[in-house]
Every structure is written in structure tokens, then in C-alpha cells.
Amino acid sequence: MSRIQQCLQSLKQQGRKALIPYVTAGDPEPGVTVGLMHAMVEAGADIIELGIPFSDPMADGPVIQLACERALVHGTRLVDVLEMVKTFRQQDNQTPVVLMGYLNPIEAIGYDNFLAQASEAGVDGVLTVDLPPEEADSFCEGLKAKGMDAIFLIAPTTTDERIKRICAAGSGYVYYVSVKGVTGSSALDVDAVASNVDRIRQYTSLPVGVGFGIRDAESAAAVAKVADGAIVGSVLVNKIAELQQQSDQIPAAVAEILASMRSAMDQ
Amino acid sequence: MPTEVDTQALLAMPDALGHFGPYGGRFASETLVSALEDLTELYEKLWQSPEFQQAFDKDLAHYVGRPSPLYHAERLSRELGGAQIYLKREDLNHTGAHKVNNTIGQALLAKYMGKPRVIAETGAGQHGVASATVAARLGLECVVYMGSEDVRRQALNVYRMKLLGAKVVAVESGTKTLKDAMNEAMRDWVTNVDNTFYIIGTAAGPHPYPKLVRDFQCVIGREARAQCLEQAGKLPDALIACVGGGSNAIGLFHPFIPDTEVKMIGVEAGGYGVETGQHAAPLCAGRPGVLHGNRTYLMEDEAGQIAGTHSVSAGLDYPGVGPEHSWLKDCGRAEYVAINDDEALDAFRTLTKVEGIMPALESSHAIAQAIKLAPTMSTDQVLLVNLSGRGDKDIHTVAEIDGIEV
Structure with missing residues (x-):
């Protein structure tokens, strides 16, 4: 059983929901990321989604675009991101880490090379926004062979037939994108999320994480009621942007936001 | 030089998932996939239909001047x-420019799909102008994304698009040129996919765009x-x-x-x-x-x-x-x-x-x-x-x- 599956199963047994923060690796500078990851775990994060910076993040809103730009100013490459995971693993062998990003940096270093390095670094899952299951057969097999999960997105526009295909290709959890739009879009509609999560559950026993539009403790708690996990990104990245000149304050400030979400979700 | 068999295989491309050999495909955000599937299905049907061909040929003859x-x-x-x-x-x-051959075709598709709004990316502004033109003719709302560097270089076309009733959005992200305009158009489309048709200006992008743009051109x-x-x-x-x-x-x-x-x-x-x-x-x-x-x-x-x-x-x-x-x-x-x-x-x-x-x-x-x-x-x-x-x-x-x- 993968670390992600273990984590989500044990939460389920406790009747709790997963808090899954996203930050872009190397934002605002590479030295911040590993400490930030530890601080997020201490504040109650169950799984960490670590963004691979990309020059052309088409599915992201301005907040994460700018995070990518900050990380790229410092030349944060995929191999550097893997190095950060390796360093994180020296102190934390428990918390699952999912790499999230776009396909081209992976293509650039080569699939086999990436799979070997990611597995060695201690990566647990990979979510590539622009790799649909139709194109992902050999990549999914490669991940599986290394004991890593392939995480896929499901959108409000995804048909039932595709939900089946996506869930068959994926493992670990599926990521339900709660709104039509880019990351950091408008607030989510919890009732619509609930009915779509139910729709997904007709076809899979995989846990369902929900992201896009969770911005505070209240919306995190509302999502946790209807899904297996709340994925939160832009609100954290916004805080990082605010504090980019005082980067030593970033871990505590991000932890504070997560802690409030954690306590609201556990109530 | 390829053999006769090779050229027949070339003519048959792309495959059902949009592949030209190892190239092409549909590497798109999940939110867009069902829209791309719908477009593919409609396009394959219409492109074979005599009514669509007649409407397309008529516009090319009498509106474009072919x-x-x-x-x-x-x-x-x-x-x-x-x-x-x-x-x-x-x-x-x-x-x-040649751009209008394609925008005429895609505007017909937008009309068949009942989308009231079209968006486009543009570099030199020719595709933006061609999109704004067909939108004006069909009474569609039109938003054109253009890198701010290109807005500066192509001021005349920017004004043309505005006269045609389009909204031109200057894109400030990245290198402020065509690729960034395309990123921004994709972001718009993912947000407004229900009512919006994305008129891609070149034979690139997710399947079926490389195929349908080629066919129109x-x-x-x-x-x-x-x-x-x-x-x-x-x-x-x-x-x-x-x-x-x-x-x-x-x-x-x-x-x-x-x-x-x-x-x-x-x-x-x-x-x-x-x-x-x-x-x-x-x-x-x-x-x-x-x-x-x-x-x-x-x-x-x-x-x-x-x-x-x-x-x-x-x-x-x-x-x-x-x-x-x-x-x-x-x-x-x-x-x-x-x-x-x-x-x-x-x-x-x-x-x-x-x-x-x-x-x-x-x-x-x-x-x-x-x-x-x-x-x-x-x-x-x-x-x-x-x-x-x-x-x-x-x-x-x-x-x-x-x-x-x-």
C-alpha cells in the first residue's frame, strides 16, 4: 500500500478528512521550501502537493503564475524540486508528497529518468495537469511500477464515462476541480460540489479531494463535510507573495492559515 | 523521399486522438476535454455534410473573395x-491574410454549437482581426488576447479590432507575446467553456484544432x-x-x-x-x-x-x-x-x-x-x-x- 493510500485509510478510520496544501517549490526562493513543508505538516497537513514551476502554467490563475515566475527567477528546475523532497524525507518519512505541475519539465528530463529520481527522492504521487488518461498509459504504468500514485483531475464538465476512465487510470485519490476556471477562481458552491462528489463516488472507491476555491477555514470545513480531502493552494501562495521580502516569516504565516483550517475541519 | 505508401499514411493523419506520428494529441486541462470531444464530434459530422461545405464555400467566394x-x-x-x-x-x-479562411470555418462551427461568445489569441493581429471580423458579421461577442509587446508593435490592427467591436486584452504575463496570449485565451476558455468558442488561429493546440485549421486552410x-x-x-x-x-x-x-x-x-x-x-x-x-x-x-x-x-x-x-x-x-x-x-x-x-x-x-x-x-x-x-x-x-x-x- 502506498504512503498516500495508508494516510487516507488511517484518516478514514479516525473519521477525519485530509488537509492537502499546495505550494510552488522554490517560491519565493528555493531555501524556503523544505522548512515550509515541515511547518505545514506540524500545522496539520496530511499530504503535501508540491508544485513544479513552469514557465507557461495555462491552468493556473495569476497567483500561481507569479509563484512560478518567482521560483524560476531562482532557476528552480524539476531536479531541484526532487532534491527538496529528498531533503524533506530526511526528517519526515511519513507525510505523502505529491508533485503537481505540467508535463514539459518531465518530458525534458525523460520519463524513465524522472520516475527513477522521483521514486528515489521519496515522491508518492504525480499530478500532471496537461496529461489526460488517454495519453498517460505508459506513464501510469511507470509510476505504479515504482510504487507511486497517478493522481488525475476531474472537472465539473467531466462526463460520467470519462469519470470511469479517469478513476480506472488513477490511484491514491482523485482531485475534483470544484469550479470551471483556473486556480484561485471565485468561491465554490458547496451544494454543487456535494452532488458532483456523489456522482464520482458512483464509479470509484478512490478518495475524492476537492480543490480550487477553498480560501478560509469555513470553506475548508464545508468541503471536508462532503469530500475526503480539502486541497488549498492560492490562499497560501498569496500569503507567500505578501511575505516574499520577509521570507523567514513565511512558514509560520502559512502554518497559521492551515491550523485554522485544520481545527475547523476536525470539529 | 517517402514512398507512395508513406504519403497515403500522411494524408490519413491525424488518428482519432489527434496524433501525427508521435506529435499532436490532446494535452489539455480536464475541464476542456469534454468541450474538445464535443467539438471533434460535431466537426467530423459537419465537415462531411454538403450543407456545411456549401455554406463554407459560399462565404469563401463571396465574403473572402476566393x-x-x-x-x-x-x-x-x-x-x-x-x-x-x-x-x-x-x-x-x-x-x-490567409487567417480569414480559418475564422470563417470556425465561426460556422461556433454558430452550429450555439455559442454566443468567441475568443482568440493573436500575435501580429491578423488572426485577431479575422476573428473580430467574423464575430461582427455573426453578432457574436469577441475577446482577443494579445501580448502587450505585440499590442505596441501592431497598433493599427489593435485599432481595427476595436472598430470591429472586439475587446482587445493586452497580456502582461511571461514574455508578453503570442505564447502568453495563448495561455491567457486558454484560461478564459476554461472559465467560460459553457458559452464560449475558442477560435485558435493556427494549426496547433489540442485535437481537433490542428486538423480542423488545416482542413479550412x-x-x-x-x-x-x-x-x-x-x-x-x-x-x-x-x-x-x-x-x-x-x-x-x-x-x-x-x-x-x-x-x-x-x-x-x-x-x-x-x-x-x-x-x-x-x-x-x-x-x-x-x-x-x-x-x-x-x-x-x-x-x-x-x-x-x-x-x-x-x-x-x-x-x-x-x-x-x-x-x-x-x-x-x-x-x-x-x-x-x-x-x-x-x-x-x-x-x-x-x-x-x-x-x-x-x-x-x-x-x-x-x-x-x-x-x-x-x-x-x-x-x-x-x-x-x-x-x-x-x-x-x-x-x-x-x-x-x-x-x-x-
């Missing part, structure tokens, strides 16, 4: 002292083939077209694929010179990767970040290329070369002075290649060059280089 002439540039040919140069006059289309090659047979009494020895995303080139090339005696030459933007790294020539100097929904040759760094590009012509200033060109390159049916900024500018001046035809800076790259090649050929050989757009929009750019305020 067929566009094939013009024998006799004086230029004589001065170069080699091959006979024929120009396919896409610059004479309504709105001044193939009218160029079909006409040119018949016109050349009639006027020159033979097929051309070589075709030449500029390649940014590559829609005018694929439209010219595709109907000639089975004519293996006809060479196909795509001309990329060499910028300050391919050796300087400051160019927009992914087929000449890039490597395969994934961007904007398809796998294709890209300009990128070692780590897979998309590289900044440079070309004097905004319409070629793009780090990728349509996936069918990537495959035509790999299998050897077409060859791709680069023409530098200064060579393109010389060609712009030459054609203007010698033939009284002012080409777009994009098309000037194709003209420059013809000027290089013609003297190496004999006077009974034929070079067919796609003059994809007219140069009025570039007068400011050229004047600025000359140090003249217009």
Missing part, C-alpha cells in the same frame, strides 16, 4: 535569373495546385511558405503531399540568427516537448521551461509549431529552414519595389527564401510561394527600423 490569384512575378523572376516565381495571393483576401493548396497546372503547365518544383504555428504552410502543403516530386520548404523566423539563440525556429533548432495542448517541436531550455523567442515579425514570434509540421520534418516530406530578420526586411523591400506588392513581414520570410533559391534553379523551374498576408500592418515596424516617424 479564389485568390496565383500571380507570376515575372520581373522578380527575371531579375533573379532562375526559377519562375509564382505568388499565391492570400494577401488579397478580405482582411488581408487547405483551400490554399487546392487552388494553387490547379492554378499552377493551368498557368505553368506543370506542378511547381517547390513550395515555400513561412511557418510560425504553420497554418498557411500546412494549408499550401497538404494537398501536394502525394505529389512527391514537389519539394516543400517551410521557413521559420531566424531572428538575429539561429546561432544567437534569439530566434523563433523550433523545427530548425528546438526539440520535441508538450505545450498548448500538443506534443511538437519547441524552443525550451534544458529544464523544459519554454524559451523566449525573437522575430521582427510578431506573427512568427512563437516557441512552438503545429504538430503536423513536426511530423513532416521527421519523416522527411518537408524541409524547414530559417530566414533572419534582416533577410526578411530586404525581401519586404525587394518585393515592394520590384513587383509593387508589399508583403507582411511573416510572408517576407518565404519571399526571402525564394530569392535565395531561385538563382540556383533553371528558368523552366517553378517556385510557388505563399504570400500569406499583406504588409500594411508592418509599415510602422519598418519605418521605425529606418528611423522614420510615421
